[in-house]
Amino acid sequence: MEIITGVERRRQWRDEEKLRILAELNEPGVKCSEVARRHDISRGLLWQWREAQRRGRLAAEPPAFLPLQVVPELAAPEPPGGSAALPYTGAADPGVEPDERIEIVLPDGTAVRVTTTISAGILRRVLAAVRT
Incomplete structure (x- = not known):
């Protein structure tokens, strides 16, 4: 039994701690309820962390910006047989899916x-x- 005499406050978990606790769930034979009990947290919180990890919101490395360079559209490759092709206009041929x-x-x-x-x-x- 735990007696709380002061004002109860929510614990703040660092991402590294969350990921370490979630890693315990991946070990063979480990039950979610055991991990939750061992760390004195609810199973629901573990499931929230697992969902955040699955969606990419909880990651070991924070997101970073990468340099971006926009290049002009490349010309269409020459068809087999070596015949000169019409210039590429960007319009899709009928029945051909556009390359997205x-x-x-x-x-x-x-x-x-x-x-x-x-x-x-x-x-x-x-x-x-x-x-x-």
Whole structure:
């Protein structure tokens, strides 16, 4: 039994502590309730942290700005057979899906191409993996 004599205050958890506690959940045979009890927190709070981690809001490394350079659109590749092609106008051919990709070139020359529909959380994880 715990007797609180003063004003109860919420604990402030650093991201490193949250991630360390969440890492315990990944060990084999560990139950969420055991981890919560060991750290004197609710299971619901663990699930909130896990959800934040899954969505990319809770990460070991804070987000950083990267330099960005916009380059002009590249010309269409020459068709096979060596015949001269018509100049590329940017208009899509009938029945051909437009190429909606983003290319990110890192300072070391690594290029990452992703679709425009990628979520911010997944893109964060991809860039973090590429930088390591």
